[in-house]
Amino acid sequence: MPYDPPPEMQDLSLAEIAGLVAARKLPPVEQWSPQAESDSHMRIATDGRWYHRDGLISRPAMVRLFASVLRREDDGRYALVTPFEKQWIEVEDAPLLAVEVKSEGNGEQRRLAFRLNTDELVVSGADRPLILRGSVDEPRPYLGLARGLEARIERSVYYDLVELALAEQPDGADDLASLPIWSDGACFRLDRISAA
The missing domain is CATH 2.30.270.10 (duf1285 protein)
Structure with a gap:
């Protein structure tokens, strides 16, 4: 499915922005409790760039996909979560x-x-x-x-x-x-x- 970025913010009213926010369907990550855990070998640097095994993830679509299944656990660690597995990810500052x-x-x-x-x-x-x-x-x-x-x-x-x-x-x-x-x-x- 192709990704269409939202239009430029300056061209939208706040009501239109709020409508786009409400229409966005995110995976129900907070409802998933997978038993399997592993290390993703991924890191989000302070400058917001995402890395896998020290190689830059340069495709914006991949970063958007990973960000859509990212959550912070109660112990402060970050994880990429699917219904079947939780993979730990290092975050240097904010993801x-x-x-x-x-x-x-x-x-x-x-x-x-x-x-x-x-x-x-x-x-x-x-x-x-x-x-x-x-x-x-x-x-x-x-x-x-x-x-x-x-x-x-x-x-x-x-x-x-x-x-x-x-x-x-x-x-x-x-x-x-x-x-x-x-x-x-x-x-x-x-x-x-x-x-x-």
């Missing part, structure tokens, strides 16, 4: 990257949609939170996803979010002591580091 953001609305009515490096579209909200780790000097932003996964938000996308939050600061506010940003009814702080 996915948020490479683009689109904002619609302002304040509490804002909705943020992200494009991942797999071309998946995700609308942030209470069940897909924005998370800030690292330090104030070196923030590491993430987007929470289904199945215990996260996408590291690329630096340029994070700066876009900060710019959106700064634009809504009250007139005359020049300190960065409070950088809230809303998405789909949930408020996130871009200035507050989360506990690991």
